[in-house]
Amino acid sequence: MQRYFLAKPFDEDGFAIITGEDEKHITRVMRMREGEEICCVSKGVGHIATIHRFDENGIIVQDTGNTFSMSELPVQVTLACGLPKGDKLELIAQKGTELGMTGMIPFQAERSIVKWDEKKGDKKTARLRKIAKEAAEQSHRTVIPEISEPLTFKGMLKQAESFDVLLFADEEEAKEGTSNRIAVRLEKVYHGQSILVLFGPEGGLSRVEAAALRDAGFLSMSLGPRILRTETAPLYVLSAVSYEFE
Template sequence: MQRYFLEMPFAEDGCATITGEDEKHITRVMRMREGEEICCVYEGVGHIATIHRMDENGVTVQDTGTISSHSELPVQVTLACGLPKGDKLELIAQKGTELGMSGIIPFQAERSIVKWDEKKGDKKTARLRKIAKEAAEQSHRTVIPEITEPLTFKEMLKQAKAFDVCLFADEEEAKEGASKKIAVRLEKVYHGQSILVLFGPEGGLSRAEAKTLTDAGFLPVSLGPRILRTETAPLYVLSAMSYEFE
């Protein structure tokens, strides 16, 4: 069943109108007709609705009163990603959404080769948000992950204070075969908590950054004996959390 996120709630009569890109997708891409059912999500709840009318004002749907099944991770996982090269952040946004992440905080790391172009930044962020929205619809999510504007390292540390648990992937831990395995770290994480997991860009985090994170209350975590790419590590962590909590 096709899924769409509503910008406004259902009215008192149980109707809602879909416009814009979602309307075009319903009418031109999917070629749906009146009487067909779709899932309309508003504020984290998926409502099964019937297409009632299609005209110049948009696609009007009628709530059937049936709620779709819950599909969110029992923990809220936000990824803090050091700005990577190319389209890697787009891959993380898409696949991370499919795997249940709650959001992405891009930040300028010491070893980030890419410098965020402020003139084009708004378009890049808008594209990432569009990718996350489409991936949320495809994977039957009830929440679209939040994609923030890129932050400095210091700004990211301030944001981290709002989370219950803060971890950072440290390749030095993997090289040394340390005992700080992700399974051990997740033993003290509970349902309903918010988790921030930080990843460095290509080349990883500098030792100065790692020390600053530790001083700020972040816990280092090893992702195994193999060194993962910057776009692979977040997906590994999300998969591990899905296994642990679901």
């Protein structure tokens, strides 16, 4: 059953309206008709709804009163990613959504080769949000991950203050074979907590950044003896969290 996220919740009579790209998808791609059922997600809850009528202002859907099971991780995981090259952020947004991330915060790291273009920034962020929305629909999520505008390193540290658990992947620890394995760090995480996991760009984090993260309350962790690409590491962590909690 096709799934759509509602911009506005169902009203008191159980009706809602679908507009924009989703309206076009229903009418032109799916070619659906009145009376057919779709999944509508509102305020983190999935509802089974029927297409009531096609209106000039959009598609009117009616809640049947039936809901479907939740598919979210029992912990909220946000990824803070040092700006990487190419379309790697798009890959992380898509696959991270499929694997259950709650949000993504791109940030300008010391070793980031890419500099965020302010003129094109809004379009890039909008594209990332569109990718996350489509991936959430495809993977039957009930939450669309929140994609932040890129921040400075200091701005990211300020955002980190609102999370319960702060972790960062440190490739230097992987090289040295230290014992701060991800499994050990996750032992002290509990259901319902919010986690911010930070990753460096290509080339990793500088030692100055690593020290600043520790001062801000971040705990370092190793992702194993192999050095992972900047777009692989976040997906590895989400998979590990899923294994641990699901």
